[in-house]
Amino acid sequence: MLALFDLDNTLIDRTAGLEDWARGFVRSRALPHEADAIICDRLSERAHPEDFVDLRAILHLGDAPEDLWREYVDGVAHSVHCFPGAREGLEALRRAGWTIGIATNGAGDIQRAKLAATGLAPLFHGICVSGEAGVRKPERRFFEAAAAECGLALNDGGWMVGDNPETDMVGARTAGLRTMWVAAGREWPDSSPAPDAIASDIVGAIGVLRGERV
Ligand SMILES: [Mg+2]
Incomplete structure (x- = not known):
């Protein structure tokens, strides 16, 4: 069957894994505390490479969106249990x-x-x-x-x-x-x-x- x-x-x-990753990411980039909630809200239902085009602009990040996506993929994969x-x-x-x-x-x-x-x-x-x-x-x-x-x-x-x-x-x-x-x-x-x-x-x-x- x-x-x-x-x-x-x-x-x-996934929810806990995303929250863990977002906390670490915000810390690693010395972003303002509210960035954590912005990232989790944006990615709460699903995450796609296009989301990082927007997050890059909203959070004033210098990284290429595809690099952010790769960092997310690797980071979240190791944060979820x-x-x-x-x-x-x-x-x-x-x-x-x-x-x-x-x-x-x-x-x-x-x-x-x-x-x-x-x-x-x-x-x-x-x-x-x-x-x-x-x-x-x-x-x-x-x-x-x-x-x-x-x-x-x-x-x-x-x-x-x-x-x-x-x-x-x-x-x-x-x-x-x-x-x-x-x-x-x-x-x-x-x-x-x-x-x-x-x-x-x-x-x-x-x-x-x-x-x-x-
Ligand atoms: Mg599900």
Whole structure:
């Protein structure tokens, strides 16, 4: 059975990693304290090389935007950590016969750098990154591509585990996958159709999967 996993704030704590990196960056450039919040606000949902064209101007930095992007990619990749128990849970799913894949929106270089730096990459049968696939969650074609990376098709069935109600849950449901929402202390928004399962964190989510038939 296939289980696709979102990466940011599902398997790894991107929010904390970004905050750590931004603090260090602001210190290293002796920028004013408020630069920290400006960077985190700008990059809170996603980060692309174009963001550093704007941040360079706003923060009066002399670096080339592409150098700032590379510094960000390397810095954030080494600042993010897996949520406790995530790695062990994924290993247990593999041992139990699950096919597991990454289904993440983002630029290829940053998403792959995070997967490599956290040591998660070798655990997966397939990795699908929107910046490389040319299509993003919540589009059905993205989930098709993610399943194909794992050597499977959507009509083989499977699960999507993620933290985003729209891109992860509604998207995967529309693509015919079962859906598991990692709540992380939030309430499910009433505006969206409920997922098949809700877990408080990634360990709980993997626990539910392990109770399913493979
Ligand atoms: Mg996410």
